[in-house]
Amino acid sequence: MSKSGQPIKHFSSSEYIRLFINDSHTNSGFNHSGVQVYDYEELSKKLKTPTPVFRPDYNFLIFLKQGEVCKQIGTEVKKIKAPAVIVINAGLVISLKEVSADAQGNVVVFENELLNNILSKNALIKLFDIDPVIPLDEKSSATIAALGALLLEEQQEPKTDTTVFIPLLQALLQKLLILSGKNEVLSPVQLIALKFKTLVYQHYLREKNVSFYANELAISENYLNRCSQMVLNKSVKKFIIEVSILQSQILLQDMGKSIAEISHELNFEDPSYFSRIFKKINSITPVEYRKRIINDLS
Secondary structure (H helix, E strand, C coil): CCCCCCCCCEECHHHHHHHHECCCCCCCCCCCCCEEEEEHHHHHHHECCCCCCEEECCEEEEEEEECEEEEEECCEEEEEECCEEEEECCCCCEEEEEECCCCEEEEEEECHHHHHHHCCHHHHHHHHHCCCEEECCHHHHHHHHHHHHHHHHHHCCCCCCHHHHHHHHHHHHHHHHHHHCCCCCCCHHHHHHHHHHHHHHHHCCCCCCHHHHHHHHCCCHHHHHHHHHHHHCCCHHHHHHHHHHHHHHHHCCCCCCCHHHHHHHCCCCCHHHHHHHHHHHHCCCHHHHHHHHHHHHC
16 A cells, blocks of 8 residues: 555556655666666665565566565565575565665666567576576676676666667576576476466466366366475465465555455455455454554555
8 A cells, every 4th residue: 555545556666666765866767778777785775664565567686695685475475695686577476574784786677578578488487487586606696796787887877788788688687597497498397387376376366276277277186286286385275375365465455445345356255264364374364464554654
């Protein structure tokens, strides 16, 4: 919820900066190449945490050279220590819970159109959909730091040269694919789990039965469950419910909607069942969650 009380579901990069960064002078517009680069040490000093859960309309990666962050990425909350890279694709529900005072590195933000032009579809799936956190060793951290510094330096030029800037970004992304091992061919189990994950985000509002997703993928429910457990580390049913509850966290930011209305919108059996499931996953009730939102934004 914004301070005006309006619901927040999707944030552009400029809206995110306006709402959560204490600096009206921070550059919030993409350069003409469709990319933004920030120094994370400077950026983290201006962040107001924790941020509510939200869906960005941009892709980004965080190179954490030093320090640590606690970040909600999809249905999971991860504590990430340097050196590491976090890759987030547009539309994924995220929230920044905490960032250490000594955090250093770079943040690279880029638009979908640019991303689609410099990486193949299979490379995009591998980079964004298996594991958003790529741990680094000392050598690879130095390589990513050098590429990030070059990108930041090039962006600070009076006129960004795309013939230099775009190849640097492409080199950075390709290096991350290699470092993570995601340049390898996906196994059948991984492909099924990732297709299932995509289907859930498309159909979770109306389809909460395991049979629907198994039929869509033309496999048995048991096999789908095995794939989900192996790749996503949870059962099919649990993943579907967690995605629904994740969406409810966004809807609860709209104080104009009752909890009963949100429960109905998410196609739960009744508000009391929704509240029980919400508390089971988040350890607090929807009412308590709303109070926490108000306290965080006050």
